[in-house]
Amino acid sequence: MASSAAILPSKMKAWTYLEYGKSSDVLKLQSDVVVPQPRDDQVLLQVVAAGINPIDFKRMLGMFKNSDSPLPIIPGYDVAGVVVKVGSQVKKFKEGDQVYGDINEKAVDHPTQFGTIAEYTVVAEKLLALKPKNLSFVEAASLPLVIETAYEGLERCHFSAGKSILVLGGAGGVGTMIIQLARQVYGASKIAATASTGKLDLLKSLGADLPIDYTYQNFEDLPEKFDVVYDAVGQCEKAVKAVKEGGEVVTIYGAVVPPATTFMLTSNGAILEKLEPFLESGKVKPMIDPNGIFPFSETPQAFAYLETGRVTGKVVISII
Numbered sequence: 566m567a568s569s570a571a572i573l574p575s576k577m578k579a580w581t582y583l584e585y586g587k588s589s590d591v592l593k594l595q596s597d598v599v600v601p602q603p604r605d606d607q608v609l610l611q612v613v614a615a616g617i618n619p620i621d622f623k624r625m626l627g628m629f630k631n632s633d634s635p636l637p638i639i640p641g642y643d644v645a646g647v648v649v650k651v652g653s654q655v656k657k658f659k660e661g662d663q664v665y666g667d668i669n670e671k672a673v674d675h676p677t678q679f680g681t682i683a684e685y686t687v688v689a690e691k692l693l694a695l696k697p698k699n700l701s702f703v704e705a706a707s708l709p710l711v712i713e714t715a716y717e718g719l720e721r722c723h724f725s726a727g728k729s730i731l732v733l734g735g736a737g738g739v740g741t742m743i744i745q746l747a748r749q750v751y752g753a754s755k756i757a758a759t760a761s762t763g764k765l766d767l768l769k770s771l772g773a774d775l776p777i778d779y780t781y782q783n784f785e786d787l788p789e790k791f792d793v794v795y796d797a798v799g800q801c802e803k804a805v806k807a808v809k810e811g812g813e814v815v816t817i818y819g820a821v822v823p824p825a826t827t828f829m830l831t832s833n834g835a836i837l838e839k840l841e842p843f844l845e846s847g848k849v850k851p852m853i854d855p856n857g858i859f860p861f862s863e864t865p866q867a868f869a870y871l872e873t874g875r876v877t878g879k880v881v882i883s884i885i
């Protein structure tokens with residue numbers, strides 16, 4: 566790994582797209598991309614691992630093109646890597662620090678042109694935290710966007726100790742974090758979560774008391790209702806039928822049906838710092854799909870796998 570700005574190259578390898586479209590059509594490996602330079606409040610990272618998220622392929626399809634950066638774009642929000650250069654105003658980090666984070670403060674409002682599926686990336690220091698020592702770079706790169714989304718949603722619906730929650734999409738990147746945070750950080754009284762048949766044991770291992778197999782059970786028909794319903798799959802119309810009177814429903818995808826609320830996550834390294842004790846103690850664990858780690862050269866295969874919508878936890882690209 567590079568250790569000093571003096572030996573940094575001027576060009577790097579990066580996966581890029583020059584036009585919007587399906588990942589299998591538009592994603593290309595370039596080997597002569599100019600290494601971005603950090604602004605005053607940014608650091609330059611040598612990327613060790615990059616997590617990928619559905620927002621990467623949605624953005625690649627052009628779904629946010631009205632508020633996107635100009636093409637060509639290097640995709641990737643999540644990163645774990647090593648600081649190799651710091652901007653003049655950077656206070657928290659120095660060269661050699663091992664850090665992780667989601668590099669886009671606003672997910673769809675001008676996300677950066679220079680994402681994380683590259684040998685180097687630049688990122689504002691406020692979006693980063695030191696990597697928990699017990700986690701590998703691959704594990705750390707699996708976390709930022711999903712754990713920050715899980716946390717922001719739980720905060721927005723005023724989740725707290727003693728409340729019950731139903732998580733829709735418990736086996737996905739976000740869902741696996743919602744369950745663990747609800748159990749370990751907030752002290753939920755009861756956690757129900759939905760997934761397909763083969764993933765129910767996983768839900769239990771994450772801390773769910775009541776795994777619901779959506780392939781034969783309709784959660785909205787259960788007599789039991791919940792203080793909070795967190796919808797991570799886009800089933801808001803049904804979600805609002807499963808909440809107690811006076812309870813709260815938060816959805817992160819699809820149509821919003823009253824009284825549910827929605828949000829688009831804001832990246833913030835302070836959330837990672839707040840959750841660090843839970844990560845370092847192993848109470849909250851990264852959840853990477855058993856087939857979900859891909860080498861840099863197989864980035865298109867990583868996207869093809871994520872795009873199935875069936876992954877368990879996360880897909881991560883190992884850059885070096």
Ligand code: NDP
Nearest residue numbers: 619714734736737738739760761817818828829830875876
């Ligand atoms: P994933 O690709 O990780 O989700 C895959 C999982 O979804 C699979 O394990 C699958 O389980 C599960 N799933 C699919 N359909 C259902 C269903 N009907 N019921 C229960 N589980 C189901 O996605 P993420 O968790 O990363 O993201 C979820 C959604 O949230 C995406 O649309 C994403 O873009 C959005 N999002 C929005 C954010 C925001 O700020 N608004 C932030 C982050 C994500 P199975 O195989 O068992 O069906």
